[in-house]
Amino acid sequence: MSYLPSPERYSSMKYNRCGTSGLLLPAISLGLWHNFGSVDAFENGRSIIRRAFDSGITHFDLANNYGPLPGSAEENFGTVLKKDFPGNLRDELIISTKAGYLMWPGPYGEWGSRKYLIASLNQSLKRMGLDYVDIFYSHRPDPNTPVEETMTALDAAVRQGKALYVGLSNYSAEQTEKAIRILKSLGTPCLIHQPKYSMFERWVEGGLLDVLEKNGVGCIPFSPLAQGLLTDRYLKGIPEDSRAAKATGFLQKSEVTEEKLDKVKKLNEIARGRGQSLAQMALSWLLRDGRITSVLIGASSVQQLDNNLETLRNINYTKEELAAIEKVLK
Numbered sequence: 001m002s003y004l005p006s007p008e009r010y011s012s013m014k015y016n017r018c019g020t021s022g023l024l025l026p027a028i029s030l031g032l033w034h035n036f037g038s039v040d041a042f043e044n045g046r047s048i049i050r051r052a053f054d055s056g057i058t059h060f061d062l063a064n065n066y067g068p069l070p071g072s073a074e075e076n077f078g079t080v081l082k083k084d085f086p087g088n089l090r091d092e093l094i095i096s097t098k099a100g101y102l103m104w105p106g107p108y109g110e111w112g113s114r115k116y117l118i119a120s121l122n123q124s125l126k127r128m129g130l131d132y133v134d135i136f137y138s139h140r141p142d143p144n145t146p147v148e149e150t151m152t153a154l155d156a157a158v159r160q161g162k163a164l165y166v167g168l169s170n171y172s173a174e175q176t177e178k179a180i181r182i183l184k185s186l187g188t189p190c191l192i193h194q195p196k197y198s199m200f201e202r203w204v205e206g207g208l209l210d211v212l213e214k215n216g217v218g219c220i221p222f223s224p225l226a227q228g229l230l231t232d233r234y235l236k237g238i239p240e241d242s243r244a245a246k247a248t249g250f251l252q253k254s255e256v257t258e259e260k261l262d263k264v265k266k267l268n269e270i271a272r273g274r275g276q277s278l279a280q281m282a283l284s285w286l287l288r289d290g291r292i293t294s295v296l297i298g299a300s301s302v303q304q305l306d307n308n309l310e311t312l313r314n315i316n317y318t319k320e321e322l323a324a325i326e327k328v329l330k
Protein backbone atom coordinates (compact mmCIF):
# COMPACT_ATOMS: atom_id res chain seq x y z
CA MET A 1 0.00 0.00 0.00
CA SER A 2 1.38 3.36 -0.90
CA TYR A 3 2.05 5.74 1.97
CA LEU A 4 1.22 9.41 2.24
CA PRO A 5 2.59 11.01 5.41
CA SER A 6 -0.05 12.61 7.61
CA PRO A 7 -0.41 16.36 7.05
CA GLU A 8 -0.88 16.58 10.86
CA ARG A 9 2.51 15.05 11.61
CA TYR A 10 4.00 18.12 13.25
CA SER A 11 0.97 19.05 15.35
CA SER A 12 1.61 17.21 18.62
CA MET A 13 5.31 16.34 18.93
CA LYS A 14 7.61 18.42 21.10
CA TYR A 15 11.02 19.27 19.62
CA ASN A 16 14.01 19.92 21.86
CA ARG A 17 17.26 21.61 20.96
CA CYS A 18 20.13 19.14 20.97
CA GLY A 19 22.57 20.74 23.42
CA THR A 20 23.54 24.15 22.09
CA SER A 21 23.51 23.01 18.46
CA GLY A 22 21.18 24.18 15.73
CA LEU A 23 19.45 20.80 15.57
CA LEU A 24 16.03 20.07 17.07
CA LEU A 25 15.16 16.47 17.90
CA PRO A 26 11.76 15.03 18.76
CA ALA A 27 11.26 14.35 22.50
CA ILE A 28 10.69 10.71 21.51
CA SER A 29 12.89 8.99 18.93
CA LEU A 30 12.65 5.46 17.53
CA GLY A 31 15.46 2.91 17.62
CA LEU A 32 15.69 -0.10 15.31
CA TRP A 33 17.86 -2.39 17.44
CA HIS A 34 15.15 -5.06 17.85
CA ASN A 35 12.04 -5.81 15.74
CA PHE A 36 13.40 -4.54 12.39
CA GLY A 37 15.84 -7.30 11.42
CA SER A 38 15.64 -10.09 8.87
CA VAL A 39 14.17 -12.39 11.58
CA ASP A 40 11.25 -9.99 12.09
CA ALA A 41 8.07 -9.33 10.10
CA PHE A 42 8.98 -6.59 7.62
CA GLU A 43 5.48 -5.13 7.33
CA ASN A 44 5.18 -4.77 11.11
CA GLY A 45 8.40 -2.78 11.26
CA ARG A 46 7.30 -0.71 8.29
CA SER A 47 3.99 0.16 10.01
CA ILE A 48 5.83 1.25 13.15
CA ILE A 49 8.13 3.52 11.13
CA ARG A 50 5.19 5.04 9.25
CA ARG A 51 3.22 5.65 12.44
CA ALA A 52 6.28 7.16 14.08
CA PHE A 53 6.75 9.64 11.24
CA ASP A 54 3.03 10.42 11.15
CA SER A 55 3.31 11.29 14.86
CA GLY A 56 6.21 13.69 14.46
CA ILE A 57 9.07 11.28 15.19
CA THR A 58 11.67 12.55 12.79
CA HIS A 59 14.63 10.72 14.32
CA PHE A 60 15.41 7.07 13.58
CA ASP A 61 18.41 5.44 15.21
CA LEU A 62 20.36 2.54 13.71
CA ALA A 63 23.76 0.89 13.97
CA ASN A 64 25.79 -1.28 11.62
CA ASN A 65 25.09 -4.42 13.65
CA TYR A 66 21.33 -4.09 14.27
CA GLY A 67 19.29 -7.08 13.13
CA PRO A 68 19.72 -9.94 13.48
CA LEU A 69 21.28 -10.68 11.07
CA PRO A 70 23.75 -7.84 11.60
CA GLY A 71 23.14 -5.20 8.94
CA SER A 72 19.59 -6.31 8.22
CA ALA A 73 17.92 -3.50 10.18
CA GLU A 74 19.74 -0.99 7.99
CA GLU A 75 18.77 -2.95 4.88
CA ASN A 76 15.13 -3.07 5.91
CA PHE A 77 15.15 0.60 6.85
CA GLY A 78 16.66 1.36 3.43
CA THR A 79 13.82 -0.54 1.79
CA VAL A 80 11.23 1.42 3.79
CA LEU A 81 12.94 4.68 2.83
CA LYS A 82 12.86 3.76 -0.81
CA LYS A 83 9.21 2.68 -0.77
CA ASP A 84 7.71 5.26 1.61
CA PHE A 85 10.01 8.29 1.85
CA PRO A 86 10.87 9.33 -1.69
CA GLY A 87 12.38 12.63 -2.76
CA ASN A 88 12.60 15.51 -0.34
CA LEU A 89 11.08 13.54 2.55
CA ARG A 90 14.70 12.59 3.33
CA ASP A 91 15.14 16.19 4.46
CA GLU A 92 12.50 15.70 7.17
CA LEU A 93 14.45 12.82 8.71
CA ILE A 94 17.34 12.58 11.12
CA ILE A 95 18.96 9.18 10.58
CA SER A 96 21.80 7.99 12.77
CA THR A 97 24.10 5.01 12.60
CA LYS A 98 27.07 3.78 14.60
CA ALA A 99 30.18 1.66 14.45
CA GLY A 100 32.03 0.09 17.36
CA TYR A 101 30.77 -3.45 17.98
CA LEU A 102 31.70 -6.57 16.03
CA MET A 103 30.51 -6.37 12.45
CA TRP A 104 32.83 -8.49 10.34
CA PRO A 105 35.69 -10.92 11.02
CA GLY A 106 39.31 -9.97 11.30
CA PRO A 107 41.14 -7.09 12.96
CA TYR A 108 39.22 -4.31 11.12
CA GLY A 109 35.64 -5.34 11.96
CA GLU A 110 35.10 -3.70 15.36
CA TRP A 111 36.28 -1.11 17.92
CA GLY A 112 37.58 2.38 17.05
CA SER A 113 40.24 2.48 14.35
CA ARG A 114 39.89 4.90 11.46
CA LYS A 115 40.05 1.89 9.13
CA TYR A 116 36.99 0.26 10.73
CA LEU A 117 34.89 3.39 11.29
CA ILE A 118 35.14 4.69 7.73
CA ALA A 119 34.67 1.25 6.13
CA SER A 120 31.68 0.57 8.35
CA LEU A 121 30.05 3.91 7.55
CA ASN A 122 30.50 3.21 3.83
CA GLN A 123 28.76 -0.15 4.29
CA SER A 124 25.93 1.41 6.30
CA LEU A 125 25.28 4.04 3.62
CA LYS A 126 25.14 1.33 0.99
CA ARG A 127 22.72 -0.82 3.02
CA MET A 128 20.37 2.13 3.62
CA GLY A 129 20.74 3.53 0.11
CA LEU A 130 21.78 6.92 1.50
CA ASP A 131 24.34 9.53 0.46
CA TYR A 132 24.84 10.61 4.08
CA VAL A 133 23.61 9.98 7.61
CA ASP A 134 22.67 12.82 9.90
CA ILE A 135 24.56 11.52 12.92
CA PHE A 136 27.49 9.09 12.98
CA TYR A 137 28.44 7.65 16.35
CA SER A 138 31.42 5.95 17.86
CA HIS A 139 29.35 3.15 19.44
CA ARG A 140 31.78 2.40 22.28
CA PRO A 141 35.16 3.61 23.49
CA ASP A 142 38.15 1.54 22.38
CA PRO A 143 40.73 1.03 25.13
CA ASN A 144 43.43 0.16 22.58
CA THR A 145 43.02 2.92 20.01
CA PRO A 146 44.03 6.52 20.75
CA VAL A 147 40.83 8.49 21.17
CA GLU A 148 42.44 11.08 18.85
CA GLU A 149 42.32 8.51 16.01
CA THR A 150 38.67 7.64 16.64
CA MET A 151 37.64 11.31 16.81
CA THR A 152 39.65 12.17 13.70
CA ALA A 153 37.76 9.41 11.89
CA LEU A 154 34.41 10.93 12.97
CA ASP A 155 35.62 14.33 11.80
CA ALA A 156 36.71 12.80 8.48
CA ALA A 157 33.23 11.29 7.99
CA VAL A 158 31.79 14.80 8.23
CA ARG A 159 34.43 16.31 5.95
CA GLN A 160 33.77 13.59 3.38
CA GLY A 161 30.10 14.55 3.40
CA LYS A 162 29.04 11.16 4.75
CA ALA A 163 27.70 12.51 8.06
CA LEU A 164 26.35 15.89 9.15
CA TYR A 165 27.02 15.53 12.88
CA VAL A 166 28.89 13.14 15.16
CA GLY A 167 28.13 11.54 18.51
CA LEU A 168 29.46 9.29 21.24
CA SER A 169 27.84 6.30 22.87
CA ASN A 170 28.76 4.39 26.02
CA TYR A 171 31.72 6.72 26.80
CA SER A 172 32.27 7.41 30.51
CA ALA A 173 32.14 11.00 31.78
CA GLU A 174 35.94 11.22 31.66
CA GLN A 175 36.26 9.69 28.20
CA THR A 176 33.47 11.95 26.98
CA GLU A 177 35.18 15.08 28.25
CA LYS A 178 38.38 14.18 26.42
CA ALA A 179 36.59 13.25 23.20
CA ILE A 180 34.55 16.46 23.27
CA ARG A 181 37.77 18.48 23.60
CA ILE A 182 39.40 16.74 20.64
CA LEU A 183 36.33 17.05 18.43
CA LYS A 184 36.11 20.75 19.23
CA SER A 185 39.74 21.27 18.25
CA LEU A 186 39.07 19.50 14.96
CA GLY A 187 36.15 21.83 14.19
CA THR A 188 33.51 19.10 14.36
CA PRO A 189 31.71 19.61 17.68
CA CYS A 190 30.20 16.63 19.45
CA LEU A 191 26.44 16.88 18.91
CA ILE A 192 25.09 14.22 21.24
CA HIS A 193 25.82 11.41 23.65
CA GLN A 194 23.80 8.18 23.71
CA PRO A 195 24.04 6.47 27.12
CA LYS A 196 21.98 3.72 28.73
CA TYR A 197 19.70 5.54 31.15
CA SER A 198 16.45 4.60 32.84
CA MET A 199 14.95 4.36 36.31
CA PHE A 200 16.86 1.08 36.63
CA GLU A 201 20.21 2.31 35.21
CA ARG A 202 21.38 5.63 36.56
CA TRP A 203 25.14 5.81 36.07
CA VAL A 204 24.88 8.99 33.99
CA GLU A 205 23.74 10.93 37.07
CA GLY A 206 27.24 10.46 38.50
CA GLY A 207 28.92 13.01 36.23
CA LEU A 208 28.14 12.41 32.56
CA LEU A 209 25.04 14.64 32.48
CA ASP A 210 27.05 17.50 34.00
CA VAL A 211 29.80 17.09 31.40
CA LEU A 212 27.23 17.18 28.60
CA GLU A 213 25.46 20.24 29.97
CA LYS A 214 28.72 22.12 30.54
CA ASN A 215 29.78 21.46 26.94
CA GLY A 216 26.44 22.06 25.25
CA VAL A 217 26.11 18.44 24.11
CA GLY A 218 22.70 16.77 23.86
CA CYS A 219 21.71 13.52 25.55
CA ILE A 220 19.54 10.71 24.13
CA PRO A 221 19.11 7.86 26.63
CA PHE A 222 18.78 4.37 25.13
CA SER A 223 16.69 1.55 26.62
CA PRO A 224 14.66 4.10 28.63
CA LEU A 225 12.14 1.35 29.36
CA ALA A 226 14.90 -1.07 30.45
CA GLN A 227 14.10 -3.15 27.34
CA GLY A 228 10.47 -3.48 28.38
CA LEU A 229 10.90 -4.15 32.10
CA LEU A 230 9.62 -0.66 32.92
CA THR A 231 6.26 -1.35 31.28
CA ASP A 232 3.32 -3.60 32.03
CA ARG A 233 4.84 -6.28 29.76
CA TYR A 234 6.07 -8.62 32.51
CA LEU A 235 3.52 -7.96 35.25
CA LYS A 236 1.84 -11.30 34.69
CA GLY A 237 4.78 -13.47 33.67
CA ILE A 238 6.88 -13.56 30.51
CA PRO A 239 4.69 -13.35 27.37
CA GLU A 240 5.73 -15.61 24.50
CA ASP A 241 6.13 -12.74 22.05
CA SER A 242 8.20 -10.59 24.43
CA ARG A 243 11.88 -9.72 24.09
CA ALA A 244 12.76 -11.79 27.16
CA ALA A 245 11.15 -14.88 25.60
CA LYS A 246 12.62 -14.50 22.11
CA ALA A 247 15.79 -16.39 21.24
CA THR A 248 17.07 -13.29 19.43
CA GLY A 249 16.18 -10.87 22.25
CA PHE A 250 18.97 -9.18 24.20
CA LEU A 251 16.95 -9.21 27.43
CA GLN A 252 17.58 -12.46 29.27
CA LYS A 253 14.80 -14.27 31.14
CA SER A 254 17.14 -14.30 34.13
CA GLU A 255 16.99 -10.48 34.20
CA VAL A 256 13.25 -10.58 34.87
CA THR A 257 13.74 -11.18 38.58
CA GLU A 258 11.23 -11.20 41.42
CA GLU A 259 13.04 -8.26 42.97
CA LYS A 260 12.69 -6.18 39.79
CA LEU A 261 9.08 -7.21 39.30
CA ASP A 262 8.31 -6.15 42.85
CA LYS A 263 9.64 -2.68 42.03
CA VAL A 264 7.82 -2.66 38.70
CA LYS A 265 4.52 -3.40 40.44
CA LYS A 266 5.04 -0.55 42.91
CA LEU A 267 6.06 1.83 40.14
CA ASN A 268 3.00 0.75 38.18
CA GLU A 269 0.80 1.88 41.07
CA ILE A 270 2.48 5.31 41.15
CA ALA A 271 2.01 5.59 37.39
CA ARG A 272 -1.65 4.74 37.78
CA GLY A 273 -1.97 7.54 40.33
CA ARG A 274 -0.57 9.92 37.71
CA GLY A 275 -3.06 8.66 35.16
CA GLN A 276 -0.24 7.17 33.06
CA SER A 277 0.96 3.77 31.95
CA LEU A 278 4.21 2.67 33.54
CA ALA A 279 5.96 3.09 30.18
CA GLN A 280 4.72 6.70 30.03
CA MET A 281 5.95 7.36 33.55
CA ALA A 282 9.36 5.83 32.84
CA LEU A 283 9.76 8.09 29.79
CA SER A 284 8.41 11.27 31.38
CA TRP A 285 10.63 10.71 34.42
CA LEU A 286 13.63 11.05 32.06
CA LEU A 287 12.19 13.90 30.00
CA ARG A 288 11.49 16.06 33.05
CA ASP A 289 15.25 16.79 33.13
CA GLY A 290 16.02 19.61 30.71
CA ARG A 291 19.37 18.01 29.87
CA ILE A 292 17.60 15.13 28.14
CA THR A 293 17.06 15.96 24.49
CA SER A 294 15.07 12.89 23.48
CA VAL A 295 14.30 9.41 24.77
CA LEU A 296 15.25 6.63 22.37
CA ILE A 297 12.58 3.97 22.59
CA GLY A 298 12.06 0.62 20.94
CA ALA A 299 8.66 -0.83 20.06
CA SER A 300 7.42 -4.17 18.76
CA SER A 301 3.99 -2.86 17.75
CA VAL A 302 2.18 0.28 16.65
CA GLN A 303 0.11 0.04 19.86
CA GLN A 304 3.21 0.26 22.04
CA LEU A 305 4.44 3.24 20.04
CA ASP A 306 1.08 4.99 20.42
CA ASN A 307 1.11 4.33 24.14
CA ASN A 308 4.59 5.82 24.46
CA LEU A 309 3.67 8.90 22.44
CA GLU A 310 0.96 9.74 24.98
CA THR A 311 3.79 10.39 27.45
CA LEU A 312 4.09 13.96 26.26
CA ARG A 313 0.72 14.89 27.77
CA ASN A 314 2.27 14.90 31.25
CA ILE A 315 5.98 15.19 31.94
CA ASN A 316 5.64 17.23 35.14
CA TYR A 317 6.18 15.78 38.59
CA THR A 318 5.33 16.84 42.10
CA LYS A 319 8.00 16.52 44.79
CA GLU A 320 5.88 13.83 46.43
CA GLU A 321 5.72 11.74 43.25
CA LEU A 322 9.49 11.96 42.79
CA ALA A 323 10.09 10.99 46.39
CA ALA A 324 7.73 8.02 46.11
CA ILE A 325 9.58 6.83 42.98
CA GLU A 326 12.97 7.21 44.72
CA LYS A 327 11.71 5.17 47.63
CA VAL A 328 10.84 2.28 45.31
CA LEU A 329 14.11 2.51 43.36
CA LYS A 330 16.38 2.66 46.42
Ligand SMILES: NC(=O)c1ccc[n+]([C@@H]2O[C@H](COP(=O)([O-])OP(=O)(O)OC[C@H]3O[C@@H](n4cnc5c(N)ncnc54)[C@H](OP(=O)(O)O)[C@@H]3O)[C@@H](O)[C@H]2O)c1
Pocket residue numbers: 030031032033034035061062139169170194221222223224225226227228229231232233241242243244279296297298299300301303304305307308
Ligand atom coordinates in the same frame (compact mmCIF):
# COMPACT_ATOMS: atom_id res chain seq x y z
N1 LIG B 1 24.11 2.85 21.89
C1 LIG B 1 23.91 1.65 22.34
O1 LIG B 1 24.84 0.95 22.77
C2 LIG B 1 22.52 1.10 22.34
C3 LIG B 1 22.21 -0.08 23.03
C4 LIG B 1 20.89 -0.50 23.05
C5 LIG B 1 19.91 0.24 22.38
N2 LIG B 1 20.25 1.36 21.71
C6 LIG B 1 19.24 2.15 20.97
O2 LIG B 1 18.11 2.40 21.80
C7 LIG B 1 16.93 1.93 21.15
C8 LIG B 1 15.92 1.51 22.16
O3 LIG B 1 16.42 0.43 22.96
P1 LIG B 1 15.40 -0.60 23.56
O4 LIG B 1 14.62 -1.22 22.45
O5 LIG B 1 16.14 -1.47 24.50
O6 LIG B 1 14.42 0.43 24.34
P2 LIG B 1 13.27 0.28 25.39
O7 LIG B 1 12.31 1.34 24.99
O8 LIG B 1 13.83 0.30 26.75
O9 LIG B 1 12.61 -1.16 25.16
C9 LIG B 1 11.80 -1.42 24.06
C10 LIG B 1 10.92 -2.64 24.34
O10 LIG B 1 10.03 -2.37 25.42
C11 LIG B 1 8.74 -2.91 25.15
N3 LIG B 1 7.79 -1.79 25.06
C12 LIG B 1 7.97 -0.58 24.45
N4 LIG B 1 6.91 0.21 24.65
C13 LIG B 1 6.03 -0.49 25.40
C14 LIG B 1 4.75 -0.20 25.93
N5 LIG B 1 4.17 0.99 25.75
N6 LIG B 1 4.12 -1.16 26.64
C15 LIG B 1 4.69 -2.37 26.86
N7 LIG B 1 5.91 -2.71 26.37
C16 LIG B 1 6.58 -1.77 25.65
C17 LIG B 1 8.86 -3.69 23.86
O11 LIG B 1 9.23 -5.01 24.23
P3 LIG B 1 8.70 -6.31 23.45
O12 LIG B 1 9.60 -6.42 22.28
O13 LIG B 1 8.88 -7.39 24.47
O14 LIG B 1 7.28 -6.07 23.07
C18 LIG B 1 10.02 -3.00 23.18
O15 LIG B 1 10.66 -3.83 22.25
C19 LIG B 1 17.44 0.82 20.25
O16 LIG B 1 16.56 0.50 19.21
C20 LIG B 1 18.72 1.43 19.73
O17 LIG B 1 18.42 2.36 18.72
C21 LIG B 1 21.53 1.80 21.68
